[in-house]
Amino acid sequence: MKKTKKKIFHDFVTRKGLKSTRQRDVILDVFLSSERHMSIEELYLKLRAKHPNIGYATVYRTLKLFAESGIAREIQFGDGQTRYEHVAEGEHHDHLVCTRCGAIEEFENETIEKLQDEVAASHGFIIETHKLELYGQCAKCRKQ
Amino acid sequence: MKKTKKKIFHDFVTRKGLKSTRQRDVILDVFLSSERHMSIEELYLKLRAKHPNIGYATVYRTLKLFAESGIAREIQFGDGQTRYEHVAEGEHHDHLVCTRCGAIEEFENETIEKLQDEVAASHGFIIETHKLELYGQCAKCRKQ
DNA sequence: GCCATGTTTGAAAGTGATATTCATTAACAT
DNA sequence: ATGTTAATGAATATCACTTTCAAACATGGC
Known part of the structure; x- marks a missing residue:
């Protein structure tokens, strides 16, 4: 525990x-x-x-x-x-936000994170934090 | 033109x-x-x-x-x-933001966009917009 | 337990950025 | 040129914090 x-x-x-x-x-x-x-x-x-x-x-x-x-x-x-x-220890996630009902879901994607580092490196940046939010309609709202 | x-x-x-x-x-x-x-x-x-x-x-x-x-x-x-x-027509980009000097750089990454769509789809979302910002130190500030 | 000290609290006032109001001014159609 | 409707600018309001300050508390030492 x-x-x-x-x-x-x-x-x-x-x-x-x-x-x-x-x-x-x-x-x-x-x-x-x-x-x-x-x-x-x-x-x-x-x-x-x-x-x-x-x-x-x-x-x-x-x-x-x-x-x-x-x-x-x-x-x-x-x-x-x-x-x-x-905040769960050692965990990071990004968000899906429904533009209709405001519902917020979380996701993690290793590949995206890796690509972000590559992009930053190619611009000479060292990333400290990032922010990735996907806005759209959630499954429930789409059915209505 | x-x-x-x-x-x-x-x-x-x-x-x-x-x-x-x-x-x-x-x-x-x-x-x-x-x-x-x-x-x-x-x-x-x-x-x-x-x-x-x-x-x-x-x-x-x-x-x-x-x-x-x-x-x-x-x-x-x-x-x-x-x-x-x-806004340039048909163009989309995300941002790198320097947390020291505030400089803002732009980048585009097809692969990341594609992965975003996949993530959204797996949650039943249809993406309308997204926001991806990488915060860190830019090349110039790192040298100081 | 009782005190001394420094921290917290809650109400109210302050802030900074955005948003609205309203009387006046300016565009556009006729 | 005129009537109608939209735009402007100054002032004010709003919103979401953020700070202030006097009174109330929490904690360590006696």
């Missing part, structure tokens, strides 16, 4: 000399029990149902911390909302 | 029942004579040098029109600025 995300985040908080608070615990629980790609707004609303006294700013700051600790990653799909996705 | 972008935009304006104005002409000239990836802000500043009385809102609205007419395309590189790039 690998280190759980709760443990990873807790260690991060300790190592940084930060404090473990009720709010952070609650936000982490909600984040971990949610779908993989959530905007701050979505998480905030979900949270409010049970914890109406937690502020937006706290959610915002805590998600940033999740990203910093390595258990989450910020993503932008160009709709003006920052989303946070769960 | 293909239809020029001026002609394409003018036809678009006519077809839509819009009007041809001095401002739109000027903004189009500045856009066409500029580097491929310009933010609204950059174009506005460049414009102000010779045409200090053209408003920001007009630039903003006109660039949207360029995109709608097909001669320009909106792109987001995650720095919070929308950029507009020139």
Whole structure:
């Protein structure tokens, strides 16, 4: 059994000399029990149902911390909302985004990654990160 | 010789029942004579040098029109600025973005595009557009 | 446990980029 | 030249964060 995300985040908080608070615990629980790609707004609303006294700013700051600790990653799909996705250790994936219903699917493709490195090399670049998103209609929406 | 972008935009304006104005002409000239990836802000500043009385809102609205007419395309590189790039007919390319100096290079790769279609198909998606950006250090910055 | 210290929190205000409003001005058809 | 409709520019609004600040907490030392 690998280190759980709760443990990873807790260690991060300790190592940084930060404090473990009720709010952070609650936000982490909600984040971990949610779908993989959530905007701050979505998480905030979900949270409010049970914890109406937690502020937006706290959610915002805590998600940033999740990203910093390595258990989450910020993503932008160009709709003006920052989303946070769960990060599985050592794993990388890209996204398929449905332009109709907004559904997000993930995929991995070794060959594409390799080609990206080649392209970068031929331009003298060293890649640090990349972003690959395919936008279109998902199977469900196409049937309608 | 293909239809020029001026002609394409003018036809678009006519077809839509819009009007041809001095401002739109000027903004189009500045856009066409500029580097491929310009933010609204950059174009506005460049414009102000010779045409200090053209408003920001007009630039903003006109660039949207360029995109709608097909001669320009909106792109987001995650720095919070929308950029507009020139669109060459039938051509598609992706970007290499230097995380140090902000330089933007373009590339095309047939094989990657093909693989994208395969990935999409295996998920039941039909791709409409895609976005592939490689972020890293460009050759120049690496040497420093 | 109780304190001292530094961190967090939540409400409110601030930011920066984009988007809209509205009175005025300018294009185009007649 | 005139009427109609679209475009413009200044100002304002919006949106999604982001920061500020006083009050509330968490944690280590006594």
